[in-house]
Amino acid sequence: EPEVTQTPSHQVTQMGQEVILRCVPISNHLYFYWYRQILGQKVEFLVSFYNNEISEKSEIFDDQFSVERPDGSNFTLKIRSTKLEDSAMYFCASSGDTDTQYFGPGTRLTVL
């Protein structure tokens, strides 16, 4: 069964550094998403992406964040200058014509 994959599984970075989280969505899906889950809190929507552009973003998704689909398979989330409060589990998801979102295993980002 096709699945969403994410790399790396764990990323440790220093405050102020740039990080790029990578995702490979399910191949025939058209909609892509990033969510995050701060430890002990609920899963929060960050951004959705369709047809090579952002379709919706939350207030969390400020100018420090960007998303890109650099080729036909990858979907990336970049944080330009990480802060301590960016430490969280980041989930990528994708959906096709059934409008069901399938999630990857997540990347745990730790900002020191």
Next chain:
Amino acid sequence: AQSVTQPDIHITVSEGASLELRCNYSYGATPYLFWYVQSPGQGLQLLLKYFSGDTLVQGIKGFEAEFKRSQSSFNLRKPSVHWSDAAEYFCAVAPMEYGNKLVFGAGTILRVKS
């Protein structure tokens, strides 16, 4: 604004006992409804979903959920819990349009006593 309430933060049941996890939503119209499960250190796995039609939906691992429009609820049930069901369960809603964000509840942590 859309919101999802899972009133139980923790639930403990004995193995073999029945289970019901509650979910209520606040939304202007009937949204799409989902239950996801997250095992420790793992991602979110879809258990089941409701889009339309029969209000009792069957999912994986023996779970089912019933949509009750009058109560704005979508409770998850399982007749006999197994130790491997111990995990965190999230209810989520999304508007009935393609590509829309999911709004999650806070989650319910299920513990299973042997």
